[in-house]
Amino acid sequence: MRQRIAVVGGGPAGLAFARVLHRHGHPAAVLERDAAPGARPSGGTLDLHEGLGQSALDKAGLLAEFQALSRPEGQAMRILDPDGTVLRDWRPGPDDRANPEIDRGQLRDLLLGPLDVRWGQGVAKVVPGARDGVRVHFEDGRQETYDLVVGADGAWSRTRPAVSSVTPHYTGVTAIETSLADVDTRHPDLARLVGDGSLAVYGANRAIVAQRGSGGQVKAYAQFRAPLDWHTHLDLTDAEAVRSSLLTLFDGWAAPVLDLLRRGTAFVHRPLHVLPVSHTWTHVPGVTLLGDAAHLMPPLGAGANLALLEGAELAESLATGPADPDGAVRAFEERMWARAERWARITADGLERLVSPDPAAALAVFDQVQPSR
Numbered sequence: 001m002r003q004r005i006a007v008v009g010g011g012p013a014g015l016a017f018a019r020v021l022h023r024h025g026h027p028a029a030v031l032e033r034d035a036a037p038g039a040r041p042s043g044g045t046l047d048l049h050e051g052l053g054q055s056a057l058d059k060a061g062l063l064a065e066f067q068a069l070s071r072p073e074g075q076a077m078r079i080l081d082p083d084g085t086v087l088r089d090w091r092p093g094p095d096d097r098a099n100p101e102i103d104r105g106q107l108r109d110l111l112l113g114p115l116d117v118r119w120g121q122g123v124a125k126v127v128p129g130a131r132d133g134v135r136v137h138f139e140d141g142r143q144e145t146y147d148l149v150v151g152a153d154g155a156w157s158r159t160r161p162a163v164s165s166v167t168p169h170y171t172g173v174t175a176i177e178t179s180l181a182d183v184d185t186r187h188p189d190l191a192r193l194v195g196d197g198s199l200a201v202y203g204a205n206r207a208i209v210a211q212r213g214s215g216g217q218v219k220a221y222a223q224f225r226a227p228l229d230w231h232t233h234l235d236l237t238d239a240e241a242v243r244s245s246l247l248t249l250f251d252g253w254a255a256p257v258l259d260l261l262r263r264g265t266a267f268v269h270r271p272l273h274v275l276p277v278s279h280t281w282t283h284v285p286g287v288t289l290l291g292d293a294a295h296l297m298p299p300l301g302a303g304a305n306l307a308l309l310e311g312a313e314l315a316e317s318l319a320t321g322p323a324d325p326d327g328a329v330r331a332f333e334e335r336m337w338a339r340a341e342r343w344a345r346i347t348a349d350g351l352e353r354l355v356s357p358d359p360a361a362a363l364a365v366f367d368q369v370q371p372s373r
């Protein structure tokens with residue numbers, strides 16, 4: 001394969017793509033807007049499923065390293081009702097490695113390995129159809145030309161307009177993320193409350209979910225139904241104002257659960273957007289999309305898994321079927337669309353039921369997904 005390939009975005013999709021190509025001896029330019037790997041907080045923890053994210057790491061030759069780093073105990077799940085009553089308390093068995101957790105930063109570093117990412121290279125647009133290939137326009141005005149440009153640049157992809165005019169829409173649910181560091185030492189009561197994995201508390205049209213990461217870090221998410229402009233009278237950069245607004249919204253919930261919001265720092269506003277459940281496009285030679293750029297869905301444990309698998313699969317088919325790269329991309333897109341549509345339906349339905357007027361619906365989702373728990 002002698003194609004000039006660029007991937008826009010060094011998230012799970014882009015790095016998995018580049019890493020699997022690299023394993024097969026093919027270079028790809030990884031164009032990443034962030035100035036450096038740690039330029040932004042890398043976020044919370046991800047559970048990587050057997051057959052999805054784990055399969056991608058296997059294709060990259062990284063499964064054993066993942067297993068050494070990941071936390072199978074992080075699969076534990078506790079569900080409370082808003083008055084603090086424990087409704088479910090599930091812990092994985094000693095050999096259960098179906099969905100172990102890994103910190104996003106650890107996953108990124110694992111995938112980066114020998115890759116030579118071009119940091120600080122924000123892409124402004126991608127224009128197919130030039131005689132000599134596909135033009136990549138950078139934010140600083142430079143241009144480069146490639147045979148294949150893979151858009152793995154996430155929810156607000158700048159590559160997507162080259163193949164599709166669709167943009168993400170708001171789900172009606174907003175999440176506000178907060179963080180607690182070193183919980184075992186500084187907040188042992190909350191460390192016990194959250195346990196080794198996740199804690200979820202479901203009320204009417206709102207929920208609080210907390211997840212333990214490595215090194216005693218906990219991320220907590222207050223989720224609620226609200227119009228997109230719910231915060232017009234609130235300064236989102238004022239942590240105390242956001243905290244006070246959340247404590248009012250969750251007034252009456254059990255004190256230990258609210259302590260996650262009382263003691264959390266750095267509130268991050270995350271209105272949840274999605275692409276349509278079935279997002280396909282007419283194939284454009286020389287450009288394709290992966291991950292959130294192709295199929296943004298509610299954050300219910302599928303997005304990063306699909307992003308990784310798609311990156312690995314596209315790279316593998318390009319590397320092993322070089323006679324017809326465009327045919328390989330077309331066949332990949334058909335597979336990706338069908339699988340993503342299934343997950344988009346599952347996660348859209350999940351969000352409707354997890355943040356719904358009827359908290360019993362949320363418990364039913366849990367029992368349906370994990371009948372053995």
Ligand SMILES: Cc1cc2nc3c(=O)[nH]c(=O)nc-3n(C[C@H](O)[C@H](O)[C@H](O)COP(=O)(O)OP(=O)(O)OC[C@H]3O[C@@H](n4cnc5c(N)ncnc54)[C@H](O)[C@@H]3O)c2cc1C
Nearest residue numbers: 009011012013033123153154291292299301302303304305
């Ligand atoms: C709160 C939350 C929790 C989640 N939990 C889970 C979970 O437990 N399990 C799971 O599977 N999924 C989870 N997800 C979903 C998951 O994070 C995403 O689906 C996944 O990160 C998508 O990977 P990606 O590589 O497609 O995009 P991204 O992770 O968004 O990466 C895109 C990359 O492209 C770069 N970029 C963007 N624009 C440009 C540009 N113009 N030029 C160059 N570079 C650019 C960005 O800096 C970034 O590095 C969660 C999401 C959220 C919000």
